[in-house]
Amino acid sequence: MRVTTSFPLGTLRDTPSEAEIISHQLLLKAGYIRRVNSGIYAYMPIMLRVIEKISAIIERELNSIGCTKLLLPQLHPADLWKKSERWEGYTAGEGIMFNLKDRQGKEFGLGPTHEEVITSIASEIINSYKQLPQCFYQIQTKFRDEIRPRFGLMRSREFIMKDGYSFHYSGKDLASFYERMGDTYENIFKSCGLQTVGVEADSGAIGGAASKEFMITADAGEDSILFTQSGSYAANIEKAISIPSQPIPLKDSISGIIETPQQKTILEVCKNNNLDPSQVIKVVVFLAKFEGKSECPILACIRGDQHINEVKLYNLINKLHTPNLLKLQKIEDKNIIDKNLVNFPLGFLGPDLGNQTIKASSNWDKKWIRIIDHSASNLPKFISGANKVDLHKVYEEFSFSSTEYLIEDIRNAKKGDKIKIDHNEELEEKKGIEIGHIFQLGQKYSEKLNAKFSDKDGQLKNLWMGCYGIGVTRIAQAAIEQNHDQKGICWPIQISPFEIIIIPTNLKDPIQKDLTEQIYSNFLINKVEVLLDDRDDRAGVKFKDAELIGIPFQIIIGRDSVNKEVELICRKNNTKLKISADKLLETFISESEIMYNKNSQC
RNA sequence: CGGGGCGUGGCGCAGCUUGGUAGCGCGGGUGCUUUGGGAGCACUAGGUCGCAGGUUCGAAUCCUGUCGCCCCGACCA
Missing domain, CATH: 3.30.930.10 (Bira Bifunctional Protein; Domain 2)
Known part of the structure; x- marks a missing residue:
């Protein structure tokens, strides 16, 4: 393909402002x-x-x-x-x-x-x-x-x-x-x-x-x-x-109601009362919307130092109920709460929150779907909301298995967790x-x-x-x-638009021109995917564009044409090989073969 | 859908506060010079300033509305 007659490049001098990540910028800039x-x-x-x-x-x-x-x-x-x-x-x-x-x-x-x-x-x-x-x-x-x-x-x-x-x-x-x-x-x-x-x-x-x-x-x-x-x-x-880290046990001395004015988050409760998040159970409320418009409120409980995995929760609920689950959303909006719930102490919820909190006039299901994560289900003693504003309490001998709770995995695994009890390997992210x-x-x-x-x-x-x-x-x-540098794209040769680009530096020089045509047709005959940048531009422009579009090999045809010598350049690591035009094709074939086999290493 | 930002020539942007001939760089075209790292000089083409109303003698600029795009979030293969 010739750039002038059959393969216009359309590269840009400036990066369009709409692109944020490098691969998007390069796709646009390189045309x-x-x-x-x-x-x-x-x-x-x-x-x-x-x-x-x-x-x-x-x-x-x-x-x-x-x-x-x-x-x-x-x-x-x-x-x-x-x-x-x-x-x-x-x-x-x-x-x-x-x-x-x-x-x-x-x-x-x-x-x-x-x-x-x-x-x-x-x-x-x-x-x-x-x-x-x-x-x-x-x-x-x-x-x-x-x-x-x-x-x-x-x-x-x-x-x-x-x-x-x-x-x-x-x-x-x-x-x-x-x-x-x-x-x-x-x-x-x-x-x-x-x-x-x-x-x-x-x-x-x-x-x-x-x-x-x-x-x-x-x-x-x-x-x-x-x-x-x-x-x-x-x-x-x-x-x-994964397996969550070990919780820190609560002191025996702590018990009863704890006053937690304005302390709605786990962090605030822990900071003000000298507790560790692993000693707290947080209760998160969701609303499940099913096909056919039925809606069920959900109480999801998890240890305070862990996070709920909404995908796992979604799949679990979808499995339990027959109409398809369309949407699972956190209940945070005040209007929704006022319309459907009564005496609802958001921020101070405990796992024993009663079903009577759901208003009779609400079109929700009148029973909470209760789910607790494994990380929290067997804590012998824990802190959670007291279901009254500004109060938390110490729960002792609260049994999730004997209540209406489903004990399931709804937890986000995280960096640093172990994958097996008897194994020391930690997860990386x-x-x-x-x-x-x-x-x-x-x-x-x-x-x-x-x-x-x-x-x-x-x-x-x-x-x-x-x-x-x-x-x-x-x-x-x-x-x-995965494959770029400051100058532009560096395609793996396997998916590069061309295997090689020929860059004559001065086409007005008849010697260079002849040599260029000779090399180009030789590559074509031998079924090499070759692009010829035959534009009447300065060499610098063509070098920049070649680097930007990222074709793995470049042939520079320049002053040494008189001696039938050209340069073969590898885009990725910028190695230059000065080489006789007679040996160019065979050298390219062996170099590119190495590249094909070695997963785009020169 | 919520929050933020932006719409001015192909690309990147200035001008808007304080209304008065629509600008700059790059890119395009022609000519001469130059020719191994985004050349120089000269000439040149190209814009309903997103759109619609309004205010005004006069709107890219002020007001109202509207559309679009980008980013963050919500959400989602």
């Missing part, structure tokens, strides 16, 4: 993407090459384990989503599915994910266990009406994703395929030249049993991951399970960018969409399903977050 609207981007030619590189790697690896590529529609009829009971959750309120009506008033959604569509189609073509297992995938634009799009392609409203769906005759077959897919994902990311970590994950709105996320570690990441140094454990903080996620869906969708097959015994059974996503455009940006 890879242009913003069209909030969370909507055009992929420029140079970006498309990166996308196609990543896609090709994904296709190669998935095909190697027998997956089949197809292309599904983006307009999804509402009926399908109503069958899976996701329509309301995905469109109402803060749902993320764009939706619209056709000229006849029929409702449609723009596909944010494709479980419904693929399941309904698979059920039509899969009749017998003999056709199983089967895995279909596509690489296509997804639409999500994110509440707040941000960081360029990291969280955009329109993005390219590889999504795959597998079908099985048993949970066991699904589980083994899921493991295989996990290995394939590792290969894909390694083939892209990326460092990733696989972590246990919450399965979120997609639902299902096991799920694993693949993260690129980077400070700009939106997720927190907890892991042990040895690699024996790694999980998203939403899912991570890092930020990560989620680029892949695999799920064992089980039979959730096949049940709802009536997707059945005949088993060996002739009985109709629900298909077992898995689903597997990779954020293609997100990988591209995350790769930059």
Whole structure:
């Protein structure tokens, strides 16, 4: 490709002010993407090459384990989503599915994910266990009406994703395929030249049993991951399970009511009364809103030095109740409290708060759902609110197991926690960018969409399903977050738009020009992905642009052309090799091979 | 949705307090010079100052409304 005639670069001198994180700034400045609207981007030619590189790697690896590529529609009829009971959750309120009506008033959604569509189609073509297992995938634009799009392609409203769906005759077959897919994902990311970590994950709105996320570690990441140094454990903080530190026992001498005027937080209570947070149980109130408008108030209790994990709490409540849980929110708003609760001493709540605090006129359920975390359930003696303003009290021999309390894990694991009692390894924390996620869906969708097959015994059974996503455009940006320097992008060669860029420093010099053309055509003939910067610009401009766009190798053709000598430069570590033009191709091939094999090290 | 910030040429910004011919740097075009690290000189094109009302002889500037974007949070794959 020639910059002047077929491949305009569109680099910018200044960084557009809208970009905050480095990878987003570089994508814009180096001319890879242009913003069209909030969370909507055009992929420029140079970006498309990166996308196609990543896609090709994904296709190669998935095909190697027998997956089949197809292309599904983006307009999804509402009926399908109503069958899976996701329509309301995905469109109402803060749902993320764009939706619209056709000229006849029929409702449609723009596909944010494709479980419904693929399941309904698979059920039509899969009749017998003999056709199983089967895995279909596509690489296509997804639409999500994110509440707040941000960081360029990291969280955009329109993005390219590889999504795959597998079908099985048993949970066991699904589980083994899921493991295989996990290995394939590792290969894909390694083939892209990326460092990733696989972590246990919450399965979120997609639902299902096991799920694993693949993260690129980077400070700009939106997720927190907890892991042990040895690699024996790694999980998203939403899912991570650990052992909390030991509580400090309360003194025997303390008992009865404690006056705590204006002390509404754990910290204030501890500071003023010489207590440790681990001696306190905090009571947090939530409201669960279910599909069909029913609402239940929740008392969630946890040791004072720990934090409630709202994802765990959400999943727990969703599991316990039949209508789908739409929303879980903390009750803090005074208007809501006044309307639904009476004698409600917020800030001084204890675990024995009575059901009579819920007003008869409220449309809430008239009974608190009571949940306590393991960290607090067996404290023999603890401090908590006395259910009266400005008072706390010492609870002794309060038994959660004999009351209406559910004892569950609703706690955020944290840095420094141990993962096993007899083990000294402590959890560490890092930020990560989620680029892949695999799920064992089980039979959730096949049940709802009536997707059945005949088993060996002739009985109709629900298909077992898995689903597997990779954020293609997100990988591209995350790769930059992981591979850049002060000058610009340093692509891993595996996903770089070109392998090499030729920079003639002065095209008016006929010797340089001839040598440039000769080298360029030689590279083309030998199928090297080469970009020729044939602009009539000063050398400095071309050097800067080449560094900015981040192609791993540069050939500088300059003064030494008279002697048929050029320079070969490695973008990443800036090594320069002065070399005869005759040996250029073979040197490049061996150098680039090293780079391909060594995961983008020169 | 709550809080904060910003809308002025392709990009980055000044001008607004105190109303009076719409500016600067970069980028674009033409010409000459220059040519290994974002060149110099000269000429040049390009803007309904987000939009709509209002105040005024006169509004980028003041007032009201509205739309959009960015950041933090809430929320969410």
